[in-house]
Amino acid sequence: MKKNVYVYLLLLPGLIILLLFLAAPLFSTVFRTFQGNEGLTLAKYIAFFKDSYNRGVYIRTLKLALLTTLIAVILGFPTSYYISRLSRRARGLYIIFAVFPLLTSPVVRSFSWMVILGKNGILNSILLKLNLIEEPLRLLYNEFSIVIGLVYLFLPLMIMSLVGVMENIDEDLIEAAESLGATRREVFIRVIFPLSIPGLIVGSVLVFTGSITAYTTPQLLGGSNTTVLATLIYQNAMSLFDWDTASVVATIMILTTVFVTFLINKLSSRLNA
Template structure:
C-alpha cells in the first residue's frame, strides 16, 4: 500500500512521543545490562543460572498460561451466549462485563483480599457451613493471583471474542442447522473454528497482560509468590539495583514478543482459508 506523505505526517506526533518517552528511556535502562567495562551478557547468564530466578520465570509463565486457559474456557461460551441474546439484554450484559474495568485494579485486588483473607467472606461462609474447621489460607498464593488476574482480564477476552462472533454471518449457523447440525454441532463445527483467530487474539492479550501484571500479583501473591513484574519492582525500588531490573525487563519484553509471534503464527494458520492462493 502506498501512502501519501501527508498521511504519513499523521504518525509523527505518536512516533516522536514513543521515541522520546519510551524507546530512549528503555535503551538507557537496557544499555547498562550489556556493559561491564566491555560488552558482556554476563548479567543474563547470571540470571538464568539462579534457580530462584528460574522459579519466578516459570511461575510467571505458568500462571499466565493457566489464566489464559481459564479465561478462554469461561469467556468463549459467555461471548457466544451474549451474541445470541437480544440487543437490549446484550448491552446490559456487556455493561456488566465491562463494569470491573471501570474500577481501579488496586481496588479490585482489595476486594479479593476481603473475599479471600483469613477473616474474609469466603472463609466465614465455609466456617458457618461447617465445611472447614479452621480458616484456610487462600490469600497470598498462586491461586489468589490466578483468581484476581482472571477477574482482571476476562472482560478483555469476552469483548474480543464477541467482536469476532458478531462478524460471523448468521446465515452460516442457520445453514448448518438446515444441514442437520444441532445447536452443539453448529457451534463446534462452524462457529468455534471461525472464531479461533479471535480467541487467539484475546488469549494473546490476556497472556501478555498477565505476564506483565504487577498490582494483582503484588497484592494477592505476597512475597512468596513473586512474578517477573513484582521481582522487577523489588530489584529497582527496594534494592535499587537498576541493572538487574533492566535484565528482567528485557527478558519480559523478549518473552512477550516471542509469545505474540507464536500466537500470530497460529492465528494465521487458521485464518488462511485459501486467501493466499488466487482463484
C-alpha cells in the first residue's frame, strides 16, 4: 500500500457530492427538529409522542418489523442450510432464484400480492370454490398483508446473508461431530447454529432496518389504519404539509435504525465472547 497526498484529489469530487447532497440535506432535516423559538429544544419530540396516534404508528412499525424478521429467520434458516450443503451447481440455481426477486422492482413484488390477496383475488376465489368460506375474506390493506409483503420483499436478503456464511462451514466439522456420537439435533445446535451467527446477525439487521424504513410495500398493501413510519413521513410532508412533523418522524427513523444496528451488533459480540 503506497502513501500519497494526491489520493485526496481522487476522492474529492465524490466527497463534495456526498457532503453537499447527502450530509447537508440530512443535517438540515435533523437540525430543524431541535430548533425552537429560543434555541434548541425537544418540544417537537414531546409533542409527537404525546399524540397517541403517532405512538401507535411507531409501535406498529416496530412490531411489524420484528414479526417480519422473525418469520424471515424461521423460513430462511433451514432453507439456507439446505442450499449451503448442495453441490456448487445446484446452489447456483437456488441463488439465481433468490437474486431474481431481489432485483425485481418492489412495486411489482408488492403488486403481485395485491393480485393474490385482493377481494376478487386468487386466494379468495380458491377458498370460495372449495366452499371453505362463504364471503371473500378481507386479506388486503391490513397488518397481515404488510407482513406478508415485507417477508416476501426481504426473505431473499436473509437467505443470501445466511448462505454466504453457511457455505463456509466445513463439512468435516459436521462429520467429526457425528462420528463422535452427536445426534443431528446436537450437531445443529452446537455446531451449525453457532457458526451461522454472523450471517444471522447481518441478515437480521438488514431485514429489520429494511422493514422499519420500507415505503412501497406498506403504501400498496397497507390501508388507512395501518400507517407506519415511512408512510407517516409521506403523509405529513405531501398531504398535510407539516414539514416539522415529517422531519421529526424522519429523525426518529434514523435514530431507531442506528440504535437497532448498534444493539444487534453489541448482542452478537456478547454471544461471540
